[in-house]
Amino acid sequence: MTDGIALSRFQRTMITIAVMTATLLQVLDTTIANVALPHMQTSLGATRETVNWVLTSYIIASAVAIPITGWLADRIGRKTLFVAAAIGFTASSALCAAAMGIGEIVAFRVLQGIAGAFLVPLAQAILFDINPPERHASAMALFGGGVMIGPILGPVLGGWLTEYYSWRWVFLVNVPVGTVATVMLWRYLPSGKTIKRRFDLFGFALMGLALASFQLMLDRGQQLDWFASWEIWVECFVALAAAWMFVVHLVSARDPLVDPKMFRDRNFVAGMLFMLMTGAVMLAGLSLLPPLLQTLFGYSVLQSGLLTAPRGLGTLVSMLLVGRIASRVDSRTLLLVGLSLMALSLWQMSGFTLEMDRRPIILSGVIQGFGLGFVFVPLQTLAFETLGVHYRTSAASLLNLTRNVGGSIGISLVTVLLGRNFQVSHAALTSNVTATDLPPLPPSLAAPGQFVGQSALQMLESEVSRQAMMIAYLDDFWVMMLATIAAFPLLLLIRRKPKPANTAA
Template sequence: MNAILPGLSRSNSPAGIHTNRFIIALTVTLASVLELLDTSIVNVAVPHMMGSLGATLDEIAWVSTGYVVANVIILPISGWLSGQLGRRNYFALSILIFTVASMACGAAATLESLVFWRIVQGLGGGGLLATAQSTIFETFPVKEMGTAMAIFGMGIMAGPALGPTVGGWLTDAYSWPWIFYINLPLGIAALLLTLVYVPDSAMQQKAAKVDYIGLILLAIGIGALQTMLERGEKNDWFQSTEVVVLALMAFFGLFLFIIHELETRHPIVDLRIMRDGQFNAGLIYAFLTGAALYSTIFMFPVYAQSLMGYNAFQTGMFILPSAIATAIALATTSKLVARGVSAKAVIVLGTIVFCYSMWMHYHFTTQSGAEDFFWPLVLRGLGLGMVFVPLNNLAMSNIAPKDMANASGLYNLTRMLGGSVGIATSATGYNHLLQSQQAHLSEHLATNAPATLQRLTTLKQILIVRGVPESMVNSKAHALLNMQVQKQANMLSFSQLFFWFGIVLACAIPLLLLMRNTKLRQGSMDAH
């Protein structure tokens, strides 16, 4: 085996790891990008899947729900699985499962088989994020950690943003199975690179006993919580028996899980690392950052496509400068923090930039175009990119190297749950705001109001010029006016949501008072 893959023989030597550290970072980032890309790439292909598989919208939703639920169940136990199997073996196995499941998803001929393989794909992909981050923390010396996290951060931030663009292009140019087949060459490349370059952890410890009770409680609690967040808006939240049952399962599952994990000698997730106040503050900030990131990624395409009439590819091209800005911000902030600039100051500045971007989003109108989107989206990317690296560093600075895999799993789970809560809250908030705005605007459109009469007169004149028969002019003018009211209500609802996204992240700034500008602990690379 070593003759075929010569990198294996030196994969755990400090000199070999140090020499290949940037290849290792790119390898684990590539795998993470694949995982995150598939959280959003499916959304734009939903209508095509429904037609091909004969499924309803509610049924096809399980294609996304099953994947994300499997993701969040695996994330917190990825550190334990890494210790049981060995980090390189676990990471390679996760990529292999993800890639094989991707091929099966593309070949699925029924809804049931597609949902099944999406769940398997999610189980494979869920272990990639936390294992990738813990690998980077242990592979790089502290002085280069900012650069390494910048490389990783580019994948974390760009993956969800590029999903709709890539998915839209593949679906339009080829067919929906290609959103899964695209994973095959990239997955194979990531697998081979992992086997050659990714090292085992020098700190990994195999548990003496498998915590089956903790695993079952975690699966019930996290699985029910994520399913509730995915399906709550569709089922009118707590008006639905299904949502109430899921909420109770989530509450009792997680409550019993926490009690059990704190009492057992061999926990599947060691919650004792949460004694560190700095880590806890970082988790909350990561939760709110995830909510801000995923909510804006979710709502801007809805605004651009449903209200402004752009297609998925055009929307993706609007978002592309934001992804580039994020990459620039990640590279820049990593250098600044490495040179001693206060991580807390950079986070505050990034949060302010994001909030200003949301203020610019707040002023979008129904007449906004590409030139109006450019700077708000660029600033959004810059702001979130400035937060990512220093927040990671601060949150993990007190974590012992042996606990890094466990901490990374909890950190990434928290950010993903923040994204799920943000998307669910955005969807619900948008519907409530829309109803409120429609009622408010309708109150000001009394048929005898001078402004309303003037608007109707203008619309009638336009219709007559266009050759509409006089018998239909009046009804069509009222219909057009109602459409304009609907469009304006939509626009006002989007504007207010963007404004609140900024407020939510701004509320996280006081958490920095609980954190100190301490440096990350050195991992296994003390020989550097």
């Protein structure tokens, strides 16, 4: 496939609908099951620790499988791989819904993660191929809509399905939609050429080992008190050792899993770094807001999901806008505007109070979503602008892998900071509480000046804990704002593709 491959408008539309449907399904499944975990735990007779493997297994399987997308697409063709992945994702979703034990659903989630890993990078590469260069920004706006809005809609849809139906519908909903997408892909997606490439088994093993160990460390670190556990030390050592060996193998092997020439492209490297930051801020924010709204503000699961939805609306609107103006405005300017809006929204969130209503939550969410759209669309276009066409599938897989890794790092980082800042804030607040701060009993119950005993202490401790937790959340938002500001210098790495000079007739 090449830029703007000759297709009818109808065929291009059908392919776009099919690949975006598959993309949305895969992205939704990264977050849709989160809210259903308590129900799965009860239904499957699992413990709190084992039920978390429903999420962990999917993340690890997807991270390990993503890097081989480029090789598989070259070897068997994009159409064959895309259709096979869509069938595998749909079938494994049905198996997850039918699982009768925790072991079964974890095994089926591994299959779902492997199949789903190929969908997003293939969709991105195909959208580039079926559209001419002048429509790449619009295509990436559409692609970004699915990738960025999916994680936001996931908790809302998952909460509604679980509350009114069953946790099994979280997976069953994929079956009819996935079936339609598969049929459309088979019918309208043209067959591409195949390239025989030797499979770098050693490189794949090293990368898979590094990613799996790193994801395990991030996922289980908080639960095991991080480096107080030997398991975390082992996982950290294995991840670092395997990653170092992979880098050495990458630059010395004759036919490595990933062509190292890709990393000579400055825009692509800058895009990966931007994607790392974007994934961290977006997914970390999504992991913080729902528990904040539910535990400190008293909103229900469904209400908290609806309050995070405006961020998705802001993202959708800004992506549609950027898709229209990207050809007339320097993409670096759009990135600057997006980063500034994201930093502004996080600054607003660092000023949340326990007495506020829902308006600041909605406003900061819309602004942050607007900023994400201004970042994501030009970022996707710039990352591929100076890169060779034959690198697109591999580059798309690496960009999506970077976003997922960034999200995992961001979630782990804010979780650690939340716990530690809560302890620090709680200790600081407690040190300023004295016996005179306890409320006296009403005159009808006791003599003036007599203090309530254990009940008053429990009430005071509850309020101190509530205030300390709010301070910890605000500190997290402040750190996320600083991380966003730290990404501004990356704009200096990006260069525009030179326009061809006009030649005289």
